[in-house]
């Protein structure tokens with residue numbers, strides 16, 4: 001049998017492609033050097049957690065945001081949870097990369113008050129180069145969200161050398177102005193908060209040499225978006 005764990009004199013490595021995440025190595029480790037992140041929960045269990053903050057939601061007008069990972073990879077669970085929230089009058093937000101099954105996305109929208117939708121680049125080939133996939137599915141899904149009429153915030157992670165040029169920002173703003181002029185645009189300055197997760201997974205951080213962007217570096221990009229009549233803010 002092939003083992004996911006290899007122990008050499010240089011240390012322990014795990015082949016994540018064949019690891020089944022059974023957790024037995026975590027239980028067996030005598031030095032508590034490993035731990036499982038997250039746990040499986042039922043819809044009832046998650047909703048019980050949500051209910052504990054019900055007074056806070058009522059007082060603040062806040063609500064529940066389903067985020068990721070990618071919510072669309074657990075769409076059936078998300079649908080059941082969103083229905084429970086709507087039954088109780090809780091405001092719901094879906095935060096998605098847009099890269100997922102269109103039918104599943106559309107099935108969630110009747111139970112969603114607000115969608116946060118990532119748009120990284122309008123050029124399909126640049127998008128493929130930086131993410132491994134073209135953006136056709138994402139832009140189709142974005143159009144489906146717009147067609148549903150749900151409130152929409154398009155979130156653009158602005159990454160130096162990838163999508164921070166005036167041309168790239170203008171292409172995104174032009175697309176949104178013609179597709180959904182009522183949508184809001186949030187520009188998210190590139191940060192490195194995800195790099196620690198790569199370390200935990202023994203993976204190389206692909207943007208290792210890239211410095212974070214200070215929020216005030218995005219004033220020009222914001223001006224470009226606003227010149228297309230879009231409501232825009234730099235979010236941190």
Ligand code: SF4
Pocket residue numbers: 004005014018019020021022023024025026
């Ligand atoms: S979680 Fe399970 S499959 Fe993955 S490395 Fe540990 S023991 Fe092996």
